[in-house]
Amino acid sequence: MFFNVVSRKDFLLHCSTFPHTPKESVPLEEATGRPLASDVVSQEHLPLTSRSCMDGYALQAKDIFGAGESNPAYLELQAEIEIDAFPEFTLKPGHCARIPTGGCLPANANAVIMIEHTHDMGGTIEIRKSVAPYENVMHRGEDAEPGQTVLTAGTRLRVQDAGLLAALGIGEVTVHQRPKLAVLSTGNEVVPVQNVPRPGQVRDVNSFSIRALARQAGAEAHFLGIVPDKADALRQAMKHALAEHDAVFLSGGSSVGTRDLTVEVLEDLPDTEILVHGVAMSPGKPTILARQGHKAILGLPGQTASAHVVMLMLGLPLLRxxxxxxxxxxxxxxxxRAELTRNIASRQGREDFIRVRLEPRPDDLPLAHPVPGRSGLMRTLLQSHGLAAIPASSEGLYQGQHVNVLTY
Structure with missing residues (x-):
């Protein structure tokens, strides 16, 4: 029987109790996609000065108040601002300065009129549109100010975040080391992919999908081989894996049955605690989560589709x-967001993840076609685009109901 069965939410809370990997400093170009290990504080204003968003003329907005096509305003051209120079002059009333996109505003200027709404009359600029104060202006410090925390610890660095740090002159950041993951496949029936399986045998698919998904999450994943259904062999493989890695993921051996050795071996390992054996979700109920010292052990189902769903919903959050x-x-x-094409029954008390195929529709939500099939078949993954969740509190979903889909 299963014991310590928990909800997916509680499983994820267990994941948060494991210690983080050590910190390290890396160049900014290597940090994208990794969580920051400390807050990043700006040391300067960004932009350094107020700058123009448009090619046009810097001016005082009050000087062209009410200007329009039938009632243009006229300002004298005082100067032309270069893109790479800070203007050392103060703008006079009734005057303007030609400015490129990104150019620095001179003192006393508080707006920019787009060049499309002007006409150069040879020293006098005709302006056929009014602007509000600070229109078409990027303010000094609008993106960041000195002492401002621009990114907090735990933020997974996106491309735009890295761009902000580059703009602030931050070329190195502190992150946590990538988790080192050992992957084991278990079972007498599992053979390497290059082998021709006999009836009753299956090629080792899970180790490939587990490693590929783990690497997408930023982990360093290493395959340590196929372990037969022998307690001593599994015990030695686990000890070796735990000695060199932050976490061990093994597929197979998590279901309750006469050939189940995973729980037995885990109970024999020193300083090991089984936190979860059973998650209220389908597929994936026979999932195991254990702690050996400060390291994590995840036991995934052996069925291919089940292992894939467990990796998406439980394994990747653990690595993160x-x-x-x-x-x-x-x-x-x-x-x-998609519209379900037929009724789907479920059982209250567990969260069901249904594989669905998405069919785009013009000017409407896509249709979500359920892809039924056994958890040992790869077809349900190959023919689907993602997972739709049926909450544990529900007895199912109805045709036409809107569902949220996690795409893969």
Whole structure:
């Protein structure tokens, strides 16, 4: 029987109890996609000065108040500002200065009129549109000010975040080391991919999918081989894996049965605690989470589709938690909204993840077609685009109901 069965939310909270990997400093160009290990504080204003958003003329907005096509305003051209120079003059009333996009505003200027609304009359500029104060202006310090925390620890660095740091002159950041993951496949029936399986045998698919998904999450994933259903062999493989890695993921051996050795071996390992054996979700109920010292052990189902879903919903959040991702313990977001094409029954008390195929529709939500099939078949993954969740509190979903889909 299963014991310590928990909800997916509680499983993710267990993940947050594992210590984070050590910190390290890396060049900014290597940091994208990794969570920050400390806050980043700006040391300067960004922009350094108020700058123009448009090619046009810097001016005082009050000087062209009420200007229009039938009632243009006229200002005298005082200067032309270069893109790479700070203007050392003060703008006079009734005057303007030609300015390029990104150019620094001179003192007393508080707006920019787009060049399309002007006409150069040879020293006098005709302006056929009024502007509000600070229109078409990027303010000094609008992106960042000295002493401002611009990114907090735990933020997974996006491309735009790296761009902000580059603009602030920050070429190196502190992150947590990538989790080192050992992957084991278990079972007498599992053979290497290059082998021709006999009836009753299967090629080792899970180790490839687990490693590929783990690397997408930023982990360093290493395959340590296929372990037969022998307690001594599994015990030795686990000891070796734990000695060199932050976490061990093994597929197979997590279901309750006469050939289940995983729990037995884990109970024999020193300083090991089984935190979870059973998650209220389908597929993936026979998932194991254990702690050996400060290291994490995840036992995934052996069925291919089940292992894939467990990696998406439980394994990847665990790896992100080890790397101190601030959102690691937050249940996965389901970013695509779609309309279900038929009724789907479920059982209250567990969260069901249905593989769905998305069919785009013009000017409407895409359709979500359920892809039924056994958890041992790869077809449900190959023919689907993502997962739709049925909450544990529900007995199912109805045709036409809107669902959230996690795409893969």
């Amino acid at each position: 938690s080890l790397e101190a991702d601030a959102d690691a313990a937050t249940p996965e977001r389901f970013p695509v």
